[in-house]
Every structure is written in C-alpha cells, then in structure tokens.
Amino acid sequence: MVSDVKSECIYCGTSKNLCRRSHIVPRCLGTFKDQPTLRYKVCEDCEGAIGKCEDILAKCAPEALLKANLGIKGRHKNSTSPFRRKHAGHGPIEMKIMYPGTEYEMLVEPLGDGQNCEIVPHIEISDSEGNKKQIIIEEPDSLTAEELKKKIFSSEIENPVKVWPRMQNNEQVDRIFKLLKKCCLYKSEEVVEEIKPFEGIVKAEGYTSWDERRFRAIAKIAFHYYLNYNNFNHTGYEDFFIPVRNFIRYGRNNFTDFIVEKRGYFIEQLKNGWKPPTYGHIVVSIVNQKFIIVKIQLFVGPNYEPPYYEVILGKNIFKIKIPETIFGHNYVYADDNEKMNYDGSMHQLLATKLILTRGLPII
Numbered sequence: 211m212v213s214d215v216k217s218e219c220i221y222c223g224t225s226k227n228l229c230r231r232s233h234i235v236p237r238c239l240g241t242f243k244d245q246p247t248l249r250y251k252v253c254e255d256c257e258g259a260i261g262k263c264e265d266i267l268a269k270c271a272p273e274a275l276l277k278a279n280l281g282i283k284g285r286h287k288n289s290t291s292p293f294r295r296k297h298a299g300h301g302p303i304e305m306k307i308m309y310p311g312t313e314y315e316m317l318v319e320p321l322g323d324g325q326n327c328e329i330v331p332h333i334e335i336s337d338s339e340g341n342k343k344q345i346i347i348e349e350p351d352s353l354t355a356e357e358l359k360k361k362i363f364s365s366e367i368e369n370p371v372k373v374w375p376r377m378q379n380n381e382q383v384d385r386i387f388k389l390l391k392k393c394c395l396y397k398s399e400e401v402v403e404e405i406k407p408f409e410g411i412v413k414a415e416g417y418t419s420w421d422e423r424r425f426r427a428i429a430k431i432a433f434h435y436y437l438n439y440n441n442f443n444h445t446g447y448e449d450f451f452i453p454v455r456n457f458i459r460y461g462r463n464n465f466t467d468f469i470v471e472k473r474g475y476f477i478e479q480l481k482n483g484w485k486p487p488t489y490g491h492i493v494v495s496i497v498n499q500k501f502i503i504v505k506i507q508l509f510v511g512p513n514y515e516p517p518y519y520e521v522i523l524g525k526n527i528f529k530i531k532i533p534e535t536i537f538g539h540n541y542v543y544a545d546d547n548e549k550m551n552y553d554g555s556m557h558q559l560l561a562t563k564l565i566l567t568r569g570l571p572i573i
C-alpha cells in the first residue's frame with residue numbers, strides 16, 4: 211500500500227473537503243468486500259464531477275444493462291430506474307421484447323433479482339401509416355391529462371391516430387383512457403387480445419445512449435487502481451499524471467489519447483475459451499520501461515463477451531531501467547444466496563492464474 215503525506219486533492223489541488231474514501235470500482239457498480247479506497251486524496255467537488263461520469267457508465271451505457279441483469283442496486287437503492295428516467299442527459303435505456311404469443315414489441319425492465327422482467331409503463335402511439343413510437347410513462351398513477359397530451363404531441367409521430375396504453379395493471383389502463391377523455395382525445399376503444407403473463411425465456415434487446423464521460427469513468431478506475439497497488443510509490447500527484455488527471459476530471463484531450471478499446475480477452479484462460487461461472491471485473495496493471503497501463507474488462511462472465519480497455523496512465527516516465535511489473539485483481543459478484551453485506555468480493559490474481567497474452571498496444 212502506498213502511504214502519502216500530502217493532503218491535497220490529486221485532481222484540483224485543494225486541501226478543502228477531502229473525501230475520506232474514494233472508490234476504485236465505483237460504488238454504483240456495487241460493493242466489494244475488502245476493496246481498498248483512496249483516502250483523503252479527492253475533494254468533494256472532484257468526486258461529484260467524476261461521479262457524473264460514473265453515472266453514465268452505470269446507468270446509461272451497456273454496463274447498466276448488465277448491472278440490472280445481475281440485480282446490482284448501487285448506492286441509492288430506491289433511485290429511479292434507468293429504464294424509466296434519463297440520467298446524466300441520456301436514456302432511458304430501452305429494453306424491448308416481442309411479447310410471446312403476440313406481435314407486440316414492448317418495453318420492459320429487469321426486476322430486482324435481474325432474472326425476471328416486467329413491463330415499463332408506456333404508451334405506444336401510431337399514425338395512419340403505421341409508424342409507431344413508444345413513450346415511457348414514469349408515474350402512471352399521478353400523470354395528469356395535460357402531461358399525457360404533451361407526451362403524445364411532442365413525439366416523433368406528427369399525426370397520431372392511435373394511443374395504446376401498456377401498463378402494469380387494468381387500473382392504470384383505465385386511468386390513461388380517462389385522461390384521454392379529459393383532454394378530448396378519446397374516440398373509441400379497440401379491443402385487442404388479452405395479453406397474459408408468461409413464464410419462460412424471451413430474448414430482449416437493449417438500446418443504450420452515452421457519451422465520452424463513460425471513458426473518463428473507466429480511466430478513473432484504472433488510475434485509482436494503480437495508485438492503490440503500485441510498487442513505485444507513485445501517489446497520483448506526480449506531474450507525469452497531469453494529462454490523465456485532466457482527462458478524468460475535466461475531459462481534456464481526446465479519450466483516444468488514453469484509452470484503447472479492444473475485443474476479446476487479455477487473460478490467457480479466457481482467451482482459450484474458459485468462462486467464469488459468475489460475473490466480475492478484471493483489472494490488471496502492467497508497468498514497464500515504456501508505459502504504465504491498466505487493462506480493464508468489466509462484466510466478464512458466462513454469457514457475455516465484453517470489450518476490454520487499455521488505459522494509458524503514463525508513457526516513458528522511468529529514467530532508470532526497471533523490470534516489467536504486473537499485478538491484477540478480479541472483482542467477483544456473489545450469487546444471490548451468497549450476498550450478505552456486499553455485492554461481491556475481490557481477489558488478487560495470482561501469477562499462475564494471471565497469464566497475459568503477449569503484446570502491448572501500439573500507440
């Protein structure tokens with residue numbers, strides 16, 4: 211562990227309002243037993259700004275879908291579902307299924323355990339040419355006629371002729387009809403076949419929207435991980451970290467200066483086709499004469515092949531000759547019945563388990 215005497219924010223230099231703990235893997239991706247934190251190194255303002263980037267990662271990007279499927283709640287257990295509301299200017303995430311036994315495409319969201327899903331209350335509006343648009347109704351029980359009207363007429367469908375409420379119960383459906391009557395949009399009801407709850411597996415497709423802040427959140431994981439575990443007494447205040455600090459904190463420079471996204475795996479066993487039984491994140495740091503690099507692969511697991519990221523924290527910083535150093539950790543989510551106070555645990559990758567594939571990025 212690296213000790214440190216300075217008590218200034220590594221990002222902005224202030225010595226005011228330093229956070230007691232700053233996480234490596236963001237809290238919004240769950241809690242991992244024994245995960246160390248950076249202590250008194252990031253101020254509240256910087257923590258807040260970086261937290262917004264982490265929101266993109268955990269609530270808007272593909273990682274948000276995986277998180278929901280694993281039933282990971284994040285810091286605010288009752289915060290609004292990213293399947294219903296925008297976060298950090300993006301979303302909501304659209305997860306669609308073709309409802310079994312019908313030809314209707316519906317918006318759904320995973321339930322708490324991530325194993326089942328339910329309909330996200332929404333209306334589908336269509337025009338006379340059959341163009342359709344689904345609009346989420348966040349709070350169907352408190353929606354007003356005026357709000358409903360606004361939603362119907364501010365969508366991409368210019369001349370809507372049909373509104374179809376897709377709600378979680380009949381009371382909510384009746385309420386939508388009542389509101390349509392109230393704003394004089396009601397003509398007649400069309401009876402469609404009854405949609406019954408079903409058991410079984412259905413393929414869902416997810417649509418996410420996000421921006422470059424997602425990469426700043428990934429770079430932060432890399433930076434904080436390196437600061438916690440490096441053997442060089444690097445504390446984060448060093449000048450050669452200025453570019454990556456400015457990228458993480460202020461979005462300066464292009465993300466491609468710091469992050470390379472790749473398909474496949476960087477752990478040999480995974481490359482050879484082995485799949486871990488449960489999901490987790492793999493973080494590995496490689497330090498050599500030319501680079502300080504952290505490789506990150508989030509949500510590695512049995513049924514998903516995530517991309518991985520090579521985060522370049524520094525280049526050509528060692529003036530003396532050093533041997534290559536590699537260290538890594540696996541943050542593993544626990545099964546539901548194993549969960550106690552944490553969502554998972556972290557494990558050091560041992561040399562025998564950590565076989566990296568050859569080749570560093572060409573920059």
Ligand SMILES: [Zn+2]
Nearest residue numbers: 219222253256
């Ligand atoms: Zn700061």
